[in-house]
Amino acid sequence: MITLEELRRIAALAKLSLSDEEIEHFRAEFERIVEYVSALDRIRALDELEPLDSVVSHTNAFADDVPHQSLPTAEALANAPRHNESFFKVPKVIASEWTPDQNNGQ
Amino acid sequence: MVTETYERFRQRVHNRETTCAEELERALMSIEENGHLGAFLTVTADAARKSAEESDTRFQRGTPRLLEGMILAIKDNISTRGIPTTCGSRMLERFVPVFDATVVERLRHHGAIVIGKTNLDEFAMGSSNETSYFGIVRNPHNPDYVPGGSSGGSAVAVAARMAHAALGSDTGGSIRQPAAFCGIVGFKPSYGRVSRYGLVAFASSLDQIGPMARSVRDVALLAHAISGHDPADSTSSEQPPIDLHIAPLAERPRLGIVGEEILSGCSTEVRSCYEEVCRLAQQAGYRLVLIQFDSMDAWIPTYYILATAEASSNLARYDGVRYGFRADNDGNDMMTATRTAGFGTEVKRRIMLGTYVLSAGYYDAYYRKAQKARRWIVENYRRIFSTCDAVLLPTTPTPAFRIGEKTSNPLAMYLNDILTVSANLAGIPALSLPAGRSGNGLPIGVQLQAPFNADEVLLRIAYDIEQCLLARATV
Numbered sequence: 001m002i003t004l005e006e007l008r009r010i011a012a013l014a015k016l017s018l019s020d021e022e023i024e025h026f027r028a029e030f031e032r033i034v035e036y037v038s039a040l041d042r043i044r045a046l047d048e049l050e051p052l053d054s055v056v057s058h059t060n061a062f063a064d065d066v067p068h069q070s071l072p073t074a075e076a077l078a079n080a081p082r083h084n085e086s087f088f089k090v091p092k093v094i095a096s097e098w099t100p101d102q103n104n105g106q
Numbered sequence: 107m108v109t110e111t112y113e114r115f116r117q118r119v120h121n122r123e124t125t126c127a128e129e130l131e132r133a134l135m136s137i138e139e140n141g142h143l144g145a146f147l148t149v150t151a152d153a154a155r156k157s158a159e160e161s162d163t164r165f166q167r168g169t170p171r172l173l174e175g176m177i178l179a180i181k182d183n184i185s186t187r188g189i190p191t192t193c194g195s196r197m198l199e200r201f202v203p204v205f206d207a208t209v210v211e212r213l214r215h216h217g218a219i220v221i222g223k224t225n226l227d228e229f230a231m232g233s234s235n236e237t238s239y240f241g242i243v244r245n246p247h248n249p250d251y252v253p254g255g256s257s258g259g260s261a262v263a264v265a266a267r268m269a270h271a272a273l274g275s276d277t278g279g280s281i282r283q284p285a286a287f288c289g290i291v292g293f294k295p296s297y298g299r300v301s302r303y304g305l306v307a308f309a310s311s312l313d314q315i316g317p318m319a320r321s322v323r324d325v326a327l328l329a330h331a332i333s334g335h336d337p338a339d340s341t342s343s344e345q346p347p348i349d350l351h352i353a354p355l356a357e358r359p360r361l362g363i364v365g366e367e368i369l370s371g372c373s374t375e376v377r378s379c380y381e382e383v384c385r386l387a388q389q390a391g392y393r394l395v396l397i398q399f400d401s402m403d404a405w406i407p408t409y410y411i412l413a414t415a416e417a418s419s420n421l422a423r424y425d426g427v428r429y430g431f432r433a434d435n436d437g438n439d440m441m442t443a444t445r446t447a448g449f450g451t452e453v454k455r456r457i458m459l460g461t462y463v464l465s466a467g468y469y470d471a472y473y474r475k476a477q478k479a480r481r482w483i484v485e486n487y488r489r490i491f492s493t494c495d496a497v498l499l500p501t502t503p504t505p506a507f508r509i510g511e512k513t514s515n516p517l518a519m520y521l522n523d524i525l526t527v528s529a530n531l532a533g534i535p536a537l538s539l540p541a542g543r544s545g546n547g548l549p550i551g552v553q554l555q556a557p558f559n560a561d562e563v564l565l566r567i568a569y570d571i572e573q574c575l576l577a578r579a580t581v
Contacts, residue, residue: 007458014418014461015425015439016454017446026458032517033459037407040475043482045400051477052484054311054341055533055558056298061340075204081432088427091440 002030107267108133111321112176115270119165119175126161126175126219130154133177133221136268143253144243145262147182148190149222157219164217171217172350173331178213179263179272182223183230184315185304186210189220193306194228194238197424197431197448207304208339209273209315209332216331221269224259228450229421230280230308232256233522236513237452244509245287247548251506254284257318261288264318271319271328275305277312278409279501279526282538285318286501286551289540291568292318293325296559297533298343300329301336309416310341312409312530322539322569326352329561349562352569359567361387362397362494371524373504379542379550380500386574387498395494401486401528404479409527410520411463411476418460424448455516480531487532491557496567500525501538501551525553535561537568541575 004023007030011018018026040046073086082089108129109115118124134151154177161175180186183193185203187210192198206214214220227237235243235258243258245251246266253262257274261284264272274281276294285292294316305315317328327350334347363384369377388394426432426444433443449457463472490497502525512519529536535558538551554571556564 010458010461010465013465014457015422015442015445016449016457017442018454026455029455029516030459030462033410033520034462036517037411037463037472037476039403039407040411040479041471043404043479045482046404046475046478049478049481051474052481053477055484056341056343061337063337071204078204079201079429081426081430090427 002027002034107136108177108270110267112173112270112319112324112327113321115175126158126165127155129175130158130177130219130221133268136266137222140246140262140266140268142244143246143249143262143266144225144241145259145266145268146179146222147192147194147225147240147259150189150220154219154221161217161219171215173213173327174217176218176271177221177269178218179221179224179260179269180210181226181257181260181272181274183226183275183306184210184273185306186220186223189223191223191306192240193230194226194240195449195453196239199239199431201430203304205304208301208336210304212332224257224263224272226259227256228453229306229417230256230275230277231417231452231456233279233283233519234507234509234512235259235284236509237450239450242509245506245548247289247506248546250508251548252287252509254287254502254506256280256284257292258284260318261285261290261292264288264290264320271317271324273315273332274318275308275313275315276530277308277413278530279523281316281318282501282526282536282551282553283523285538286540286553287506287549289549290318290320291322291325291537291539291572292316293329293537293565294529294535295329295333295348295561296343296535298341299333299345299348299535299559299561301332301339301342303336303338307420309413310420311416312413314530322537322565322572323352325537326350326565326569329565343559345559348565352566353562355566355570358391358393358570359495359563360395360493361392361567362490362497363394364399364497364499365396367399367402368499368525371503372500375544376500376502376504376550380552383541383552383571383575384498386578387571390570390574397490397494397497399486399490399528401479401483404483405528405531406520406524408476408479408483408531409523410459411472412480412531414456414460415464415473416460418457418464421449421453421457452516483528483531484533487528487534487557495556496564497555499553499555501553502526505544505548505550529555532558534558535564537564539568539572539575
């Protein structure tokens with residue numbers, strides 16, 4: 001049983017805002033899907049196996065440490081919803097005035 | 107309409123029966139006439155006309171390149187410099203990449219003409235091409251039916267002869283299933299053989315780019331052109347490019363065929379089409395071996411856990427900061443507002459599922475268990491391929507379904523991928539071949555799968571079976 005609370009927590013983690021109606025709708029679907037994928041619990045053969053991340057056995061691929069032409073700033077910014085000449089612009093996420101209290105525990 | 111295959115078109119150019127410029131106009135006309143099918147999101151007519159001119163010059167000079175004049179459509183989740191790449195999502199509605207994907211660069215280098223970008227399920231998440239922000243795609247054989255997904259636009263472009271070939275991407279069947287539903291050939295190469303650089307990531311350990319065309323030889327030609335090592339993709343294989351030449355089979359190989367555990371879940375028409383192909387193969391001299399997929403019950407659960415987990419992580423990059431859509435909401439949590447307005451329902455559902463299976467307390471129960479199941483599936487295939495050279499199975503349990511038929515039941519939609527996801531989980535090459543028609547005229551496909559990196563063997567067998575099927579049609 002997946003609770004509405006749990007779904008709200010998942011939505012917050014995924015940075016999605018869902019209405020109560022959407023959450024309720026998702027819950028019904030979620031339960032059926034989660035119940036279906038739980039079929040893996042009934043497969044005893046899995047108990048002794050090691051997890052597999054990837055079908056290709058690769059080690060880190062290193063690039064040679066030589067300078068090369070990188071993306072010009074204007075191109076890197078071209079698709080940004082907001083920017084100035086050299087930076088992406090984002091809403092302010094820190095308080096406007098710094099007070100010693102805010103630094104507690106840092 | 108373009109010529110039936112690129113190979114045939116090239117012969118016609120050599121015989122001076124037509125030119126690339128003329129062929130391109132036929133393609134553009136076909137795109138216009140088939141606008142109601144919704145296959146294209148962007149048509150790059152002007153740039154294509156310029157390329158066609160260059161191709162004609164090359165043919166005249168006697169210096170045509172490998173894919174000279176091939177009219178090619180590209181799924182809109184593959185990066186094209188200066189051409190919008192939307193992934194069928196509001197999130198990337200105005201996104202114009204500043205670089206070409208490696209596959210696009212290689213195709214241009216070989217002389218292919220990019221005619222446009224094709225519609226898809228949003229972020230390639232779907233099996234019916236009904237989740238695109240820019241509208242659904244319809245099946246050219248009957249517009250009331252889905253074309254399959256997620257590479258639905260690419261499949262329709264090829265099936266309705268708006269292009270010689272197309273690129274698709276396949277995470278759980280997104281090339282093979284629409285190829286089957288639209289009656290064309292679709293090939294998912296072994297994982298790593300084709301660079302993913304420039305493919306917008308959905309589930310990185312499963313995603314593969316591959317060709318879609320109207321003959322196995324055209325598919326093989328494209329596979330050769332796009333494969334081979336790419337330093338820009340850290341999972342790229344060191345194997346040489348897929349062999350261009352389909353060598354003849356010295357002797358007919360052992361072909362694994364499936365039994366009740368798979369066929370009982372298929373429609374009568376799919377089943378009888380499959381059995382007919384098995385009979386033809388046997389008559390042609392193939393040795394048929396009945397194989398057993400012990401891991402079948404794990405396929406869909408494993409796929410949906412791993413694919414959604416990887417998707418939830420990959421799609422975290424859409425935050426409204428560096429590119430893509432940003433919600434007009436500077437006061438409160440801009441990122442949440444952006445993601446809520448920018449993603450459609452199916453994408454949200456999968457991000458939610460993926461976040462759930464990765465979250466504290468569930469990781470071992472779902473994600474880790476699915477990784478174990480993935481190893482089991484790989485081992486199951488290894489056992490199977492010790493008794494046969496390739497496996498023949500249906501591509502889908504049914505032919506194309508009606509538009510709207512499965513949209514209210516996500517699980518029923520997911521189960522449509524039952525016969526395709528295992529190849530992605532095991533990383534092996536797989537190809538869908540048109541094999542027949544249903545009573546109401548919808549195409550039915552059969553699928554071939556071969557061991558990891560045996561892409562050439564797969565293409566050889568596919569070509570041979572395609573020829574058997576064509577011979578049957580003319581008897």
